[in-house]
Amino acid sequence: MTAPTPAPLVDVRGLTVSFGGGAPVVSGLDLSVAPGESVALVGESGSGKSVTARALLGLADGGRGGGRARVTADAFRIAGHDLRGRDGRVAAPAGLWRRIRGGDVALVLQDALTSLDPLRPVGREIDDALRLHTRLSPTGRAARVRELLAAVGLSGDGTDTGALRPGALSGGMRQRALIAAGLSGAPKLLIADEPTTALDATVAARILDLLADLRAPADGSPAAGMGQLLISHDLAVVSRVAEKVLVMRAGEVVESGPTAEVLADPQHEYTRMLLAAVPAGKPRGTRLCLPGATGTTAPPPPAARATPPAPAPTPATAAGAAADPALEAAGLVKMFTRRDEAGRAVAFRAVDDVSFSLAAGTTLGIVGESGSGKTTTARMALGLTDPDAGRVDLFGAPFAGDRGDGHPVAEAARRPRRPQLGAVYQDPLSSFDPRMSVGALLADAVSGGRTRRAGAHRRRIGELLDMVGLDAGASARHPRSLSGGQRQRVAIARALAPGPRVLICDEPVSALDVSVQAQILDLLDDLQRDLGLSYLFISHDLAVVRHVSDQLLVMRGGRVVESGETEQVFSDPQEQYTRDLLAASPALRAAAPGD
Known part of the structure; x- marks a missing residue:
């Protein structure tokens, strides 16, 4: 007899997420993840990828249980739990969400530095997850912590990594510790938001191999493998680990299908633009953003728009540069x-x-x-x-x-x-x-720390923002309200401020x-x-x-x-x-x- 097909770990249809009565940031999304299957969400910042991942765990509003976020769906089943109310809104008792999070479903976020407690050793973080979601004894938990750290490559050099606080670890080591914590409850579904972003090539390869092993059935049963939802901007990673891919733009899925087919023969202009932006194989000096490409907001060259921050030498020739x-x-x-x-x-x-x-x-x-x-x-x-x-x-x-x-x-x-x-x-x-606006940050940099009043250096701040492709209105905003790319532009503007x-x-x-x-x-x-x-x-x-x-x-x-x-x-x-x-x-x- 043929074994019955296992039920999907994620069965979501018509998912819509909006905030404060505004326009939806995710609209009509359909998503299915089966046991042992890896599905990827790709798209630009602000496309709705991370909001979708958080909505699957009831965290679209930061876990406050309502309020700002309105999450509705035509169907919403996660790890066998129907979490849709009669009015179509996604809602469940807090106790049920706590059992799902970390137990049935684990979430590994991109920013390990803010996800880990800076005052606790990383081994304690993993031990707490084991204490909440397993019945292991303290001795058993300690052994499991060591196994998990070894699985993500954080052992073997004689250092007790579990005894170190996050501040003593490199960015890649922190990310691996966070992945170990996510795996501690042996979840049925792993939602990984940029899990290899901070990792070097060899460690990333090891993590991707680990994720592939987790998807493989441990006992030959089709229901035994871990399902995975991968959110990544790295199309090379996506092509290596995901069987299906959904390309998101402005909260909607514009293209989906088997990963190899979508990447080899993209049908949507936006998907083609994403592939064109990959730097692999592009020679030094080649522009990655093609003029007029849909979805890009690449600014024109800075010299065409702003006065340089300070006199600068002409780029040296190879011979002159070697001498100086x-x-x-x-x-x-x-x-x-x-x-x-x-x-x-x-x-x-x-x-x-x-x-x-x-x-x-x-x-x-x-x-x-x-x-x-x-x-x-x-x-x-x-x-x-x-x-x-x-x-x-x-x-x-x-x-x-x-x-x-x-x-x-x-x-x-x-x-x-x-x-x-x-x-x-x-x-x-x-x-x-975090207390300073963009204008205050740039004023502080322009003045060498003598003032944070943006008005005192309004013209200079405007030049810097224009130079990195941001409008003057960004001066009044706080960095936390900006996208990742906008924040990095502000960081470059701040670095350029002293010339x-x-x-x-x-x-x-x-x-x-x-x-x-x-x-x-x-x-x-x-x-x-x-x-x-x-x-x-x-x-x-x-x-x-x-x-x-x-x-x-x-x-x-x-x-x-x-x-x-x-x-x-x-x-x-x-x-x-x-x-x-x-x-x-x-x-x-x-x-x-x-x-």
Whole structure:
């Protein structure tokens, strides 16, 4: 006899979500996820992907149980529970939602830093989920915590990762800890909102393999596999793990079907635009946002709209740049201590003899796994972390570390030169003061911290906003009311405010969907060309690094294992580690129509 087809874990028809009586942000969405099946939602910021995911768990209004969000559907069944009221609204007792969340359904969010309690060790976070959703003893829970951390690659180096707080972990390590917590209750359905955004290529590959294993039936039963709803802007990831894809735009599904078919032969113009924005295979200097492409809001080149923030050198020629580096590091070393599994303090080298030279007007990319020392190197280059050995020179003069006489550069001596060096971070929202408007943030940057009154620098703030493709009205808004791409534009405007000549970009596009990422990369390229900026560009996304970088450093375990011209390293890597990184990087996979 043929085994009966298991009931879908998600059976939703006609889902509509609106806020405060306004127009729907999700309209008429149909979604089905079967056990063992992976379905992906893709689309730009604001397309309704994350709202849809939260609505499936009764969290569209932040979990307040009503109020702002109005969620209705023609059918709404989650993990066997019919959660639709008689009036068509999605509603259920709070106790039922608590049993569903974390038990039947787990949600893994993109922003691990704000999702994890900063005051508790990550092992305690996982243990709490086990305590609430399993009957394991304390000893059994402790063993399970270790198993989950090992499953996501957070063990094996002698460090008791479970005893560390989120602030002691890299972004990728925090994301893995969050995934471990989500898996702790052995959910039937996993909703993953950008689960690999903060992960380097090898760790992301491991997580994707783990997700694939979880979908496989553990006992041969068709109902045993975990269903997964993946929300991602990374089309390469989607092509690797999802069997079906739904493309969303402005709250509606514009195209859906088997992933390979949709990506190989997209029928909707919007889907074609998303695929065109993928940087993989696009040479250095090639624009990713095509003029007039539907759905893009790419601004024109900055030089055509605004006065540069400060006089800047003309981009250097290759020969001239080599003779006059904008930023140079020699023999950087940084030591930290951590606790091993026995609780003993152990010293380790986070950065070990790192040297580089960033030519004026060019981009130097840095890639490597989480914990390889990329961000620590960037912090030493910014003068935010003092190196234990080595030095950093900015335009030929000591900026950090040894000043040349055996003594370190003092902050008092460095401070007048700080406007020459700016930074754009991975998570702009956490780098902003939540009490300040966009105008106040930019006024603070323009004045060097002397005022936060936007009116005092209205013209300058207007120039900066125009330069990054934002209208003047953004000055009065708070960053939390902006989309991810808009917040990153504000972060770039703030970095440009003092008129820097060098920008250090630490994962500046990792949290952005593919089309907004393309807009930001084009913007950075325009600014470099028109203002003569030099970039130190850190990213785990190898396709992005290849697209933007002239030179490349590959780091592992705090050391530089390979360096050279970007195309040379990608086309003919000399080190096995580099080859492993390239092999692990997800590539866009699409079957030819009819395959």
